[in-house]
Amino acid sequence: MENLTMDNMTMENDTLVHDNQTTLGVWTDYTNEYKVVSVFLVSLICGMGIVGNVMVIMVVLTTKHMRTPTNCYLVSLAAADLMVLTAAGLPNITDALHGQWVYGYAGCLGITYFQYLGINASSCSITAFTVERYIAICHPIKAQFLCTLSRAKKIIMVVWALTSVYCVMWLFLSDTEKLVYDNVVLLSCAYKVSRTYYLPIYFTDFTVFYVLPLMLATVLYGLIARILFLNPLPSDPKNSTKKWKKEANQGGRMVSTCSSSSTTAASRRQVGHCLFIISALSMIVFGAV
Known part of the structure; x- marks a missing residue:
């Protein structure tokens, strides 16, 4: 009788627990075709991005003459993209293979933190690069004093320091969650509180790291395009250089004219290549996310 009573109590407790938990239905694993295709595509995209x-x-680090202010910003952008590709790629692969979060509580906090840090640092690096290119092209004289290697390194350090501190909040906003199905219980990396409380955070991120940089880049690249349109590059640099030297000798301004003209010309040629690199890296990042 005692054994029957204990069994009845256990069954009643299990029933109460089951009734109090809202299940998500019956969980079915991904098909093998889905696993193969998703793992292949994510590995291909993230692998190419990581290698590039x-x-x-x-x-840039091993070639001395490549250590320029512009390339410093590109290194910062590459490091941020590496962080996003790694933090976003690994969870996608393991989720396709296992169907749940396998990195535990610490992994949930760390990976979420590095995802947002990489995205925000990437946006700030592109913004700093845009300002640097604007100064170099539209104000070549000032660029000789403002766009220096040491200044670029300091700006990059400030960018990463500020974004690192800003993203600390995600260590307190993320948490693991158990997804209860009828046939299995799975672990997921999710929000710590209701998603409705995250709206101000998302709005702030969208404004600070997307809208404002986009508006600033639109204005600055518009001014750069205006300069390039009004002052096209000479067809024959040698002849133009001789002409500039002759005119500068007559006016007594040879050094400043030649240096500013050569700096502006080099910057104009370089901005096209840098914009292509940034576009390619951005496509890789958004494709991975």
Whole structure:
């Protein structure tokens, strides 16, 4: 009788627990075709992005003449893209294979933090690069004093320090959650509180790291395009250089004219290549996310 009573109490407790928990239905695992295709595509995109960004960083760090202010910003952008590709790629692969979060509580906090840090640092790096290019092209004289290697390194350090501190809040806003199905209980990395409380955070991120940089880049690149349209590059640099030297000698301004003209011309040629690199890296990041 005692055993029957204990069994009845256990069954009643299990029934109460089951009734108090809202299940999500019956969970079915992903098909093998889905696993193969998703793992292949994510590995391909993230692998190409990781290899490309590592090459950018290695080339700039190992080649002395490549250590320019512009390339410093590109290294910062490459490092941010590497962070996003790694933090976003690994969870996608393991989710396709296992169907749940496998990195635990610490992994949930760390990966969420690095995802947002990489995205925000990437946006700030592009903004700093845009301002640097604007100064170099539209104000070449000032660029000789403002767009220096040491200043670029300091700006990059400030960018990463501020974004690192800003993203600390995600360590307190993320948490693991158990998804209760009828046939299994799975672990998920999710929000710590209701998603309605995250609207101000998302709005702030969208404004600070997307809308404002986009508006600033639109204005600055519009001014750059105006300069390039009104002052096209000479067809024959040698003849133009001789002409500039002759005119500068007559006016007594040879050094300043030649240096500013050569700086402006080099900056105009360089901005096209840098914009292409930024576009490619951004496509890789958004494709991975």
